[in-house]
Amino acid sequence: MNDAAPATTGKVWLVGAGPGDAELLTVKAARLIESAQAIVYDHLVGEGVRQLFPTRARLEYVGKKAAKHTLKQEEINALLVDLARQGMRVIRLKGGDPFIFGRGGEELETLHAAGIPFEVVPGVTAAAGCAAYAGFPLTHRDHAQSVVFVTGHLKDHSVNLDWPALARPGQTVVFYMGIGGAPEICRQMIAHGLPRSTPAAVVRRGTLADQQTLLSSLGELPQRIAESGIKPPALIVVGSVVGLHEKLSWFENR
Numbered sequence: 001m002n003d004a005a006p007a008t009t010g011k012v013w014l015v016g017a018g019p020g021d022a023e024l025l026t027v028k029a030a031r032l033i034e035s036a037q038a039i040v041y042d043h044l045v046g047e048g049v050r051q052l053f054p055t056r057a058r059l060e061y062v063g064k065k066a067a068k069h070t071l072k073q074e075e076i077n078a079l080l081v082d083l084a085r086q087g088m089r090v091i092r093l094k095g096g097d098p099f100i101f102g103r104g105g106e107e108l109e110t111l112h113a114a115g116i117p118f119e120v121v122p123g124v125t126a127a128a129g130c131a132a133y134a135g136f137p138l139t140h141r142d143h144a145q146s147v148v149f150v151t152g153h154l155k156d157h158s159v160n161l162d163w164p165a166l167a168r169p170g171q172t173v174v175f176y177m178g179i180g181g182a183p184e185i186c187r188q189m190i191a192h193g194l195p196r197s198t199p200a201a202v203v204r205r206g207t208l209a210d211q212q213t214l215l216s217s218l219g220e221l222p223q224r225i226a227e228s229g230i231k232p233p234a235l236i237v238v239g240s241v242v243g244l245h246e247k248l249s250w251f252e253n254r
């Protein structure tokens with residue numbers, strides 16, 4: 001590509017909307033939304049954040065749950081280029097942080113190739129938001145010296161993750177998009193050395209008023225998920241930090 005940009009080219013801000021609670025939006029994100037001429041947003045952008053959209057802005061919903069018009073990634077990329085070429089201030093708003101399982105990098109590569117200027121505004125990623133509101137830290141000197149964010153979306157149920165690395169002791173592992181793959185995830189973590197009794201949790205719609213937290217152990221989690229009927233969007237968190245929920249839970253006890 002590398003088309004020359006016209007003199008009137010607008011600009012795209014790739015912005016993280018945080019995990020749901022609108023008050024977790026950064027001040028910068030709120031300011032940019034306020035002055036947006038076009039907002040291109042996903043289904044994980046919370047309702048509270050959507051209420052901040054200015055009525056004069058052109059709104060483009062490109063979420064995966066769009067009834068008929070599920071936009072392919074290439075179509076979203078093309079839409080961003082098109083809106084910017086119309087000279088607009090475009091906010092590309094994504095749930096959580098745009099660089100964590102958000103395909104934000106791919107969109108920026110397209111903008112770069114098209115000569116469209118852009119900026120990036122980070123957001124609170126689901127792991128940080130869910131851990132904070134579910135009441136357990138992601139690291140703790142007595143429990144976990146590292147934390148790993150990994151996609152639990154297993155292609156064709158195949159085992160394409162580095163299970164020996166994920167099953168190491170002394171770390172917290174956060175699986176995004178892992179609900180469907182939970183039986184395989186738990187099976188592999190146990191097969192690679194983690195005790196069945198390792199604390200594990202599911203946090204659904206973290207930071208929102210209807211947040212659900214399901215506490216279990218690695219061995220029992222798949223059955224608990226099946227029994228509860230818990231659905232995405234949810235994270236699976238594995239590690240002994242989860243056990244601190246009992247002492248540190250605050251959001252669900254208000």
Ligand SMILES: C[S@@+](CC[C@H](N)C(=O)[O-])C[C@H]1O[C@@H](n2cnc3c(N)ncnc32)[C@H](O)[C@@H]1O
Binds near residue numbers: 098124127204
């Ligand atoms: C495509 S990823 C996008 C992640 C996002 N960019 C971020 O930084 O949080 C979508 C997944 O993030 C997780 N997720 C996002 N928001 C969540 C929330 N409020 N509560 C629980 N999980 C959430 C779920 O695993 C969901 O399937």
